[in-house]
Structures are given as C-alpha cells and as structure tokens.
Amino acid sequence: MKRFYQGELENLRTQLLVMAERTVTNISDALAALHGGDIQLAERVIKSDDVIDELEVAIDAEASRYIALRSPVASDVRLLIVIMKVSHDLERMADESTSISKRVIRLMESRHMLEMGMLPELSLQAVDLVREVVECLVGDDSGKAESLPMRDKEIDQMHRRNFQFFTEKVQGSPELASDYIDLIFISKAIERICDHATNIAEEIVYLLRGMDIRHTEKTKRANV
Amino acid sequence: MPDPAIKTAVTPQASVTTSDVPLRADYISVRNFNFFYNGVHQVLFDLNLDIPERQVTAFIGPSGCGKSTLLRNINRMNDLIDGIRHEGDIFIDGHSIFDPDIEVISLRKRIGMVFQKSNPFPKSIYENIVYSLRVAGRHRKSELDEVVERSLHAAALWDEVKDRLHQSAFGLSGGQMQRLCIARAIANQPEIILMDEPCSALDPIATGKIEDLIHELKKQFTIVIVTHNMQQAARVSDRTAFFYLGKLIEYNSTEAIFMNPINSQTEAYVSGRFG
Amino acid sequence: MSSPYVRPPLPERFQVAKRTLAFDRFMQTFIKLGGGGIIVAVLLIFVFIALQVIPLFRGARVDFVKSVPVALDEVVLMGADDWGELPFFVDASGSIFFKDLPGLSQPDGGRGIFQVGNPLPAGFVPSVMRFNENQKQILFGSDDGRFTIVPLQYRTVFPPEGGRRVEVSLESFPVLPIGQPGYPVLDLAYGDSGTNKMAAAVQVVDGSPRLFVQTLFQRRTLLGLGPLTIERSYDLTPLLSAKPVQVLIPFEANAVVALSESGEVSYFFYQNGEFYLRQSFTPFAGLEDTAVASMDYILGDVSLMFTHASGVMRVWSLYRSEATDSRIFGEAKRFPDLPAGADFYSASLRNKGFLAGTGSLASLRYMTTEVVRWEQQLPFTIVQARIAPRYNALFFLDDTSQLHIYDLRDPHPMAGWRTFFGRIRYEGQAHASFEWQSTGGRDDFERKLSLVPLIVGTLKGTLYAMLFAVPIALLGAIYTSQFLRPALRAYIKPAVEIMASLPSVVLGFLAALWLAPIVSNAVPAVLTAIFAICLSAVIVGNVYPALPRSVRRLLPSGYEFAVLVPLLLFAGWAGWQMGNLWEAMFIGDFRLWYPQAFGLSFEQRNAFVVGFAMGFAIIPIIFTLSDDAMTNVPDAFRSGSLALGASRWQTAIRIVIPTASPGIFSALMIGLGRAVGETMIVVMATGNSPVTEWNPFSGMRTLSANIAVELPEAPYLGTLYRTLFLSAMVLFLMTFLVNTLAEILRQRLRERYRAVE
Numbered sequence A: 001m002k003r004f005y006q007g008e009l010e011n012l013r014t015q016l017l018v019m020a021e022r023t024v025t026n027i028s029d030a031l032a033a034l035h036g037g038d039i040q041l042a043e044r045v046i047k048s049d050d051v052i053d054e055l056e057v058a059i060d061a062e063a064s065r066y067i068a069l070r071s072p073v074a075s076d077v078r079l080l081i082v083i084m085k086v087s088h089d090l091e092r093m094a095d096e097s098t099s100i101s102k103r104v105i106r107l108m109e110s111r112h113m114l115e116m117g118m119l120p121e122l123s124l125q126a127v128d129l130v131r132e133v134v135e136c137l138v139g140d141d142s143g144k145a146e147s148l149p150m151r152d153k154e155i156d157q158m159h160r161r162n163f164q165f166f167t168e169k170v171q172g173s174p175e176l177a178s179d180y181i182d183l184i185f186i187s188k189a190i191e192r193i194c195d196h197a198t199n200i201a202e203e204i205v206y207l208l209r210g211m212d213i214r215h216t217e218k219t220k221r222a223n224v
Numbered sequence B: 001m002p003d004p005a006i007k008t009a010v011t012p013q014a015s016v017t018t019s020d021v022p023l024r025a026d027y028i029s030v031r032n033f034n035f036f037y038n039g040v041h042q043v044l045f046d047l048n049l050d051i052p053e054r055q056v057t058a059f060i061g062p063s064g065c066g067k068s069t070l071l072r073n074i075n076r077m078n079d080l081i082d083g084i085r086h087e088g089d090i091f092i093d094g095h096s097i098f099d100p101d102i103e104v105i106s107l108r109k110r111i112g113m114v115f116q117k118s119n120p121f122p123k124s125i126y127e128n129i130v131y132s133l134r135v136a137g138r139h140r141k142s143e144l145d146e147v148v149e150r151s152l153h154a155a156a157l158w159d160e161v162k163d164r165l166h167q168s169a170f171g172l173s174g175g176q177m178q179r180l181c182i183a184r185a186i187a188n189q190p191e192i193i194l195m196d197e198p199c200s201a202l203d204p205i206a207t208g209k210i211e212d213l214i215h216e217l218k219k220q221f222t223i224v225i226v227t228h229n230m231q232q233a234a235r236v237s238d239r240t241a242f243f244y245l246g247k248l249i250e251y252n253s254t255e256a257i258f259m260n261p262i263n264s265q266t267e268a269y270v271s272g273r274f275g
Numbered sequence C: 001m002s003s004p005y006v007r008p009p010l011p012e013r014f015q016v017a018k019r020t021l022a023f024d025r026f027m028q029t030f031i032k033l034g035g036g037g038i039i040v041a042v043l044l045i046f047v048f049i050a051l052q053v054i055p056l057f058r059g060a061r062v063d064f065v066k067s068v069p070v071a072l073d074e075v076v077l078m079g080a081d082d083w084g085e086l087p088f089f090v091d092a093s094g095s096i097f098f099k100d101l102p103g104l105s106q107p108d109g110g111r112g113i114f115q116v117g118n119p120l121p122a123g124f125v126p127s128v129m130r131f132n133e134n135q136k137q138i139l140f141g142s143d144d145g146r147f148t149i150v151p152l153q154y155r156t157v158f159p160p161e162g163g164r165r166v167e168v169s170l171e172s173f174p175v176l177p178i179g180q181p182g183y184p185v186l187d188l189a190y191g192d193s194g195t196n197k198m199a200a201a202v203q204v205v206d207g208s209p210r211l212f213v214q215t216l217f218q219r220r221t222l223l224g225l226g227p228l229t230i231e232r233s234y235d236l237t238p239l240l241s242a243k244p245v246q247v248l249i250p251f252e253a254n255a256v257v258a259l260s261e262s263g264e265v266s267y268f269f270y271q272n273g274e275f276y277l278r279q280s281f282t283p284f285a286g287l288e289d290t291a292v293a294s295m296d297y298i299l300g301d302v303s304l305m306f307t308h309a310s311g312v313m314r315v316w317s318l319y320r321s322e323a324t325d326s327r328i329f330g331e332a333k334r335f336p337d338l339p340a341g342a343d344f345y346s347a348s349l350r351n352k353g354f355l356a357g358t359g360s361l362a363s364l365r366y367m368t369t370e371v372v373r374w375e376q377q378l379p380f381t382i383v384q385a386r387i388a389p390r391y392n393a394l395f396f397l398d399d400t401s402q403l404h405i406y407d408l409r410d411p412h413p414m415a416g417w418r419t420f421f422g423r424i425r426y427e428g429q430a431h432a433s434f435e436w437q438s439t440g441g442r443d444d445f446e447r448k449l450s451l452v453p454l455i456v457g458t459l460k461g462t463l464y465a466m467l468f469a470v471p472i473a474l475l476g477a478i479y480t481s482q483f484l485r486p487a488l489r490a491y492i493k494p495a496v497e498i499m500a501s502l503p504s505v506v507l508g509f510l511a512a513l514w515l516a517p518i519v520s521n522a523v524p525a526v527l528t529a530i531f532a533i534c535l536s537a538v539i540v541g542n543v544y545p546a547l548p549r550s551v552r553r554l555l556p557s558g559y560e561f562a563v564l565v566p567l568l569l570f571a572g573w574a575g576w577q578m579g580n581l582w583e584a585m586f587i588g589d590f591r592l593w594y595p596q597a598f599g600l601s602f603e604q605r606n607a608f609v610v611g612f613a614m615g616f617a618i619i620p621i622i623f624t625l626s627d628d629a630m631t632n633v634p635d636a637f638r639s640g641s642l643a644l645g646a647s648r649w650q651t652a653i654r655i656v657i658p659t660a661s662p663g664i665f666s667a668l669m670i671g672l673g674r675a676v677g678e679t680m681i682v683v684m685a686t687g688n689s690p691v692t693e694w695n696p697f698s699g700m701r702t703l704s705a706n707i708a709v710e711l712p713e714a715p716y717l718g719t720l721y722r723t724l725f726l727s728a729m730v731l732f733l734m735t736f737l738v739n740t741l742a743e744i745l746r747q748r749l750r751e752r753y754r755a756v757e
C-alpha cells in the first residue's frame, strides 16, 4: 500500500540527489579551476555554494518535518537519517570545494610557478571517488558503496606524500611558502572531501543494508 | 525543481479547488462558545477557533476534554440530549447554526458524520448508502445507483463490495464497515465531514486506508476529525487544535503543533509526557 | 528416550476453590433440572389433556355377554325396562312375559319367566302390536276394529333380604274402538302430549286399507282424571293418494305421518280440530322402486329413518322451510346402505342413535353425525333387537327364541371430527351449520358440539381486541420511546405497567356494566369520535411542520403531547357530538338501523365492547414490551440516522422499528396470546352466544370462556366434559402454533436485524 505522503519522501530523496549532483559539479569545477588556473570557474564554484547551502537547509527542514509528522520507521527512518547526514556531508564537501576555489584564486593572483606534487592524481582520484559515491546514491548500489571506503587509504597516502612534498618545498623556498601552504590546504581539502565521500558510502550501506560498517575491522584495517 | 510536498502542508491554497471562489479560512467559526450538560455542568469554556475550508482539522486532547462535545455541536447532535445549554455561537460559512430559522435536519444534511464505532444500519450495503437520499425523498433508481457507485469509489470500497451491494452490511470487515459509513456520510454530497475517532477500532492497514481516504476527501470536503492517535493527527491534518479540560489550549498548523508547540502542555501532550 | 517428566503440583493460587466448583456444578444441574422440569410439566399437561380427549374418538365397543333362552314359541314384540333387567316378550296371543335378568352377567333372579296378569280382555284378538318405547306402552290393535294400550309400570324395590329388584305392573286402559268396527287393524299409533291425545290406525276395510285417526279426551276433574273418551274420529284416507301401510304419531300428538304402499309419506298436521295434509314426499324418489321398507322415529320424533328394500337408508327431519314458513320434512342424512331393508329397529332413548339391521347383520348408527358406530354380522338371525334404555346393552332375539345380550360401551356416541369441526345439519335446520349448544331443555335434545363457533369467537375477540390495542400500544410505544422526553417516559412506563396488573375481572365488570350500555347507546358517536381523533392527529401532523419556526419554537421537542392531548380530547368530544347528531339525522337509532341495514344482529354486549375491554388488558403488555424493544435499539443507529439528516419520524420508521421488529413482534405475540386465552373479560362482557360470524356488534363465545362457563356443569367424564378438554387442547394447539410461527419469524427477523457486536 502506498500512503499518500510517500511522495514527500521521494521528493526529499530527489532533492538530495540534486544536491549531490551540484556538489559533484562544484568539486570537479573547483579542481578543474585549480589545474586549469581558471579564476572564473573558481568564482562560479564559490557562488553556487549558496544554492547547496539552501538545499541543505531545505532538506533538513523537510526531513525533520517528515520525522515529526509522519512517524517514519524502518527503511524510511534510515533514509531520513541518511538523507540528513548525507546532505550535511555534501554541504561540507561543497564548503571544501569553495575553500579550494578561494585558494585557487589567491594562487592565481600571486602568479608563481609552483610544483603540484601528486595533486593532479589526487584530484583525479577524488573526483572519481565522489562521482562513484553519487552513482551509488542514485543507483542504490550497496555493493559498490561497500568497496569505496577502501580507496580512502590510497588517497590518504597521496595526501601524506603531498604534505611531505609541499612541506619540503616550503622549507626549500620560503618566498613561496604561503603558496605552498595553500597547496597543502588544498590537498587537505581534497582529502576531507574524500573522507566525506567515504562517509556517504558508509551511509549508503547503512541505508540499504541497515548495517553500520563504520569503524569496523574491515575499514579500520583499510585505513591502517 | 518543484517541491509540492512542502508547500501543500503549509498553504491552504494548495488544495485542489473545484470552483473559483476563494476558500474560506473561517469556514466553520466557533465564537466564545460555552457548553453545559445538565444545565450547569460546563464542559466547553469560551472556545474560539476557525476551521478552514477543504482542509483537515484535527481535535486532540485527553479523554473527557470535550472534543466530541464540540464536534457534536457542529451538527447539533447534542440537541437530542436533555438539559443541554450553550452560550456563544458557531457559524458555518458565515451563518449561525443556532439561528432559529435553520432547520436542524437540513443542517445535518450539509454535514456528514462518522462515528467512533462503525454503525452501518441493519440493511444492505446499497440501502445504507442511499439512506440519506431516501430520507430526503429521492428514490430514482438511476440516481441512487450512481450515488452508490460514486460514494463507494470515493470511499475506496467499490472494488471490494461491488459484487455484493445487496447483501447485509454486517458481512463487512471492521475497516470496510467504517469506510461504508464514510461512503454513507458523503453520499448526499455534504460540505463538511465530522469524524469522531473513526479509526479507534481498526487495525493499522484499515486505519491507513481511511487516512488515505481522508487525504483524498479533503479535496472536496471540509473535514474535522477527533483522534487520540497523535501520529494520525500529524499525518492527516492540516491544522490541529489541542483541548484540555474544555479549553482550547493551542490551535495552529499541524506542523507547528507537532514540531514547535508554543504551549508547554501541548508539547507535553503531543510528546506523550502528559500528566 | 525422554525422561519421564513429573509435572509439579499446581500452586495453590492457581487452584479453584472446591466450594466454587461444587456450587457451580450444583447450579448447573439445578438449572438443567428446572428447565427440563418445565418442559416435562408442559408435556404432562398436554398428555393429561390428550388422555381426556382420546376416548372421544373411540368407536363403540360391543361385547357378547350371554345368551338366555326365552321359553316361548313365538315372540312378536320385545322390550326392556330402564335398567335392562326385566325385558318383556309378547307372544302372538298378546300375553306379556317378563324375564328376570338382574345384572347382565348374573344368573337370573329366580323368577324365571313370568307373567303379571293378562292385559287383554277376552275376545280381544290382537292383530297388531306396537311398543311405544319412550312411554313404555304396548299398543294392541284387534282384528275387529278396537285398540287398547298397556302401560308398563316398572319400579325398583329393595326387598328386606337385601339386593335390589325390578318389579313391574300393568296399568289399565280402556279398550276403545277405532275406525270401522269389525275390520282388523293393520297398524296402530298413539300419541299423548298431556293435552293432546291421539290414536291412528290403518285398517283394511273391504279389502282396501284406510287411515283413521281419532282424538281422545280425558276430562280432568277434582277427583282426578275422568274416563278417556273419543273426542272425534277422522278418516284421512281421501287425503291420501295411495294405500296406507304404516302410521306414526309423534309424542306431541299434533301430527300424523302415514306411509303408503307406493313409498309416499303423508304428513298431516293437526290444528284447530282439523287435519291438514301439510306435506307429501317420497323418501326414495330417486330410486326405481320408491316403496319404503321401514319407517321409524328417532328419539325426539323429529326425524324419520327410512330404509329401502335395497338397503338404502335415509333420514328425513322436520325443519322450518322458508318457502312455506312451516315445519316440513326434508332429507337430512344419508347412511351407508344395509344389505336390505331393515327388519328390526330400535331407537336409543338416550341419544340420536339407533340400531337397525337385517338378517344377522346389526348396525348401530348415529343420526346426527351420520356415522356407523358399530356393525357386525352376528352368528344368528335377528328377529327383534333393542337398545337398552340406558344405552349400555343391546338385546337381540333370534329366530330360535334365544335372547342374546351384548354389553354396549359407547360413552360418546356423537363425538367425532364431524361433530367438532364439520358442518352438520341438525334437526330443525334447513342447512348444515356449525353450532355449539351443549344442553337443551329436553332429554331428546340434539346436542350441538361444534368447536368452530368457539374458535371463530376466540379469533373474533382476539381480532377486535388487537384491532383496537395494536395501533394504540405500538404508536404509544413509538411515541414514548422515540419522541417523548426521557424524563417523562420514566413516569409513563410504570403507569402503563400498573395498568397491566389490573385484574381482568375488573375490566370485564367495567366493560359489561358500564362500557357496554354506553357504547351500545352511542355506537355512531363512538365510531365518529375514534375517527375524529385519528383524523385530527393526521391533520395536526401535517399542519404542524408547516407552521413558522418561530411558532414551533414555543413547543420544545418532546413536549408535543402538551398540545396534542387536549386537541385530541377535543376532537374526540366533537366527534362524539357529531356522531350523535348524524345518528339522529340519518338513521334514527343505530341499534335498530344496523340489523335492518346489514341483516346482522345487534347485541348490547358485543365484540366491539370486548375489543375495547380486552384491548385495555393487552395494551400495557404490548406497549411496555415494544417500548423496551425500541429503547434497546443501539443508540448508534439512531444517531447515525439523525446525523444523515433523517427526521425523528423517519428514524423511527426506517431504523428503529425494523431493528426492534423481533422484540415488537414478540410483544404482539404475547399480546395475542393473552387475548386468545383471555377468559373473564369475555365471559362478562359478551352475551356468550356461540355464533359463527364476524359481525362486530354481535357477541361471541370463546374457547376459554366456554370452558369457564360450561365445565362446572359438565358431568364428569361425559361427552361434554371431554369436549371441553378437547377445546382446551384446541386452544393449547392454537397458541402453540401461533407461538411457534411467531418464534420462527422472530428468529428470522432477529437474524436480519441483528446489531453488529
């Protein structure tokens, strides 16, 4: 039996997917701006973050309204919790891409030639991970979502190597210190984005399977 | 991307309208209403509330707080009781229901009522539904047939009973009987439907069906429902009135009542921490 | 293998107290016994009644007792005394012999066969002898035109040596001439009503038979009766169309019936000193040979039994013919044929039975019901037969002068389905009818025991009572339960219930002494008043809703009666006045006009009055039971209906009454049962006339009233007594039937209008 308010939940899910799409776009735009040195693109990313914030607020309000009025249970309640968490994660991801964009603008203004270390690979990996997470969200693919947290290890590794690389650069050329510190933060932001993406993957598994795979042996070992 | 679910719940204008006349926000309007049983035993105290047209308004409150009494005042079913007295007034569409020129029978024809315990008459399903037409002196077979089918469709019961319209209504299940009572209440196209705990004797499935039905019916009818089931009030109503000891404690949109009540008693009641 | 599991003893807190169990068991058996006892009691009542009734439907039992030789060569006439202990036999010479038979089964009393003097004077050679059984007179006609009568005086004596003996003596009677002197008398008849005395004879004069009648006269003097003298002689031969062979005179001595050779019967009526031929008829007109083989009176001398040579048997009875406005004979009964014309005949002195037969066949038949009570081929040829006067024995004399005595046990000869439920043409009636008349003024009275008038009376009383009570009680119940303020209902109901406890004797008394005269004086007024009340109720009902609401508001709902009751009273009063007025204007006096206009009788104590009085007895029952039934209709139905915009009346008619219909139905049936069984009111307020008609202005007699009225008078175990039990059984079955039907219907209704639980 389909209840009359079932649509509200679907709308909510759709809104989340919209938000996810937008977030993915922002992330890939921010990274594209980084690698292409495109200030305009970076500015667009910063601007569109507001929409994502609004979406998060709307999703939050609607989800809590739904919880209050529709007394959801079972998969519905998981969906709502996941929606709220995921929207929060997405919002954080979008924030990170905003901060990447801001730093990109600053770097462009300083006009130094900088070495990028592993940032390009990291960016590729990150965009790929985020895209796959969103695909899992759209396609309700818990199998794939379960495998995604493994990739976080690799990304952390890259970020650590970037961190070392850029720290050495800061020590090696103090005049470029501020630029390289920006790059460290960008690397950190990408790593954070991937963490959020991993969280989302875990939440997708929770949503679809009803089981919590966070901080379990498997993921911990993967993190080591 | 449009998000109708959010807006439906908060703005009355979102209901499907069949006429161009704007819907009244004070379709039923209770003004300074006091009510006494046995002449002295006051059970309703200075009530003031407006019930909007073609929306679902829920009355909630602890047992004995006067919800049914108020509901039964709207179609003047209390007239049958000895020694009742009221002060103040109730208006429907701007007209006082206590106006001496109003015939109570025609008032009741405008208002369908569904009771806590389903009470089909000891007649066939068909005769149950056409009862309100028959008492109004309408007996044309084709008209009655049409009304039966329309009402049963509206009450989402047609498919279940279409083959046994002329069998006793007592052969139906509890939920079907209650939907039959709803079909009976809407057969004569009333404007208002009053429901006094319509689902209190039903299982969740039947309850769910009736809630869905209420949701459908509000496109056409103004519905007032008394319920003890908070979730039900939250699910089906657009506005909720919380009564306590005969007084209207809080009256607001259902969302406000359930998410952010102003009054601490309301808060305690809807969250189940009352008393 | 599982180890044996030992169940731990049940903790005490779970155990049921022994006393509780014991008491429970005791009450169960007690209640079962009680219920069973009631059923058994009802069954026993039924069995008891049935035992009283069954003998009614048994046939006659005739058992051979003994044969005694009559030491006479030829017996011409035989008869018996009232006790059947001293039968007499007359031989061809006219000598009368008596035979001692004390107690049918005992040896003879020692007197053997004896004579008490010779009744006939010397020279009186009897040519014909007849026995007038009723009067115990032997008629002798001589071969020279004279006749005499020998009355037998029987009496019982209690001799000093003990026991009881029947003594007989012969009384003297003058020898009188009749007809033409010198010619032999062929047949002789005599009748004496006390005032009229009449003798008739058939005499062969010069080879042709003639019919002579003479009236006798006995002067009453201060010293007693004077000598019997011939008053006047008549020769009725010229009035006959054929040769007379037999003559009969009824005991009233007011007519002469003569049978001719050709089978034509002439009925002469004696009036003002003259004989008129009132009727001539041929009993066997339809047959080829119309000659009549035998003609005899049945007890009461109103009916004649004829047999034809072929054995066909018919009874003709006197009745008042509308056409001639006089009493004439008409064919009333047909009996199964005998093999030939009757050789012997004897009428019962107790009832309308008779014994007839031919050869060795004897047949005991009952005139009223046209049935053969007993019929048998006896092992001897019968020449003479008599029913003992007390209808307890049969005497047969065979051709060898043996007297055969049979015990007759037929306590209820007239009982039978036809008697109780069929149409019977009674003596004196032109048509068959249903009648109840259990006792009459005379011994030869023909009892009429049809239960049909009583059943009709019962139904009639019930009908009029229900006609009056049902509308009032039901409408009243509807009003109090559906319209009246509950507060007022709390007073009305107990008041009506008190009415129910009013003894019906009081109601009957009021109805008979107070209501009946009033109503019968003013039938049109009463009817008009009733009509006016109904009419005004209808008018008010239609006008009231049309009044403006502001007017109607003055009368709070539930208090409508405050206006209605005075209005109806006024309407009743106005109707009464109008009724009196139009009665005076158009029909004068209803009591006289009604019988003229409708040809129906008008009695003061009639069904109309009973309907009123009995109505008052059953209104409270119907009212309170149906009020309960309607009040018990779940409120959910009422509110449901009202909430759908039905008026209170629509709710009452469409929802409350159908739902309460099983209860209302029960109420009606209980009321009906009370009306059917009601006794005192009917006994007192009707004339108790058992008429079979639905006329509201005649009385009636109901089964129950009949039992109450007649049972004290009915001889124990007699036919009437048992018939009253039969009517009790009919009443029982009627109520049983009604109740069973009602119960079946009620269950159906209940199934249909069962409330959901």
Ligand SMILES: Nc1ncnc2c1ncn2[C@@H]1O[C@H](COP(=O)(O)OP(=O)(O)OP(=O)(O)O)[C@@H](O)[C@H]1O
Residues within 6 Å of the ligand: B037, B038, B041, B043, B061, B062, B063, B064, B065, B066, B067, B068, B069, B070, B081
């Ligand atoms: N017919 C009546 N006569 C007198 N008092 C009544 C009557 N009906 C209800 N009351 C009283 O009026 C008060 C309100 O009753 P009401 O039935 O309106 O309560 P409610 O809110 O509908 O309760 P519930 O939730 O139990 O149905 C109660 O105290 C009750 O005792």
Ligand SMILES: [Mg+2]
Residues within 6 Å of the ligand: B067, B068, B069, B196, B226
């Ligand atoms: Mg209630």
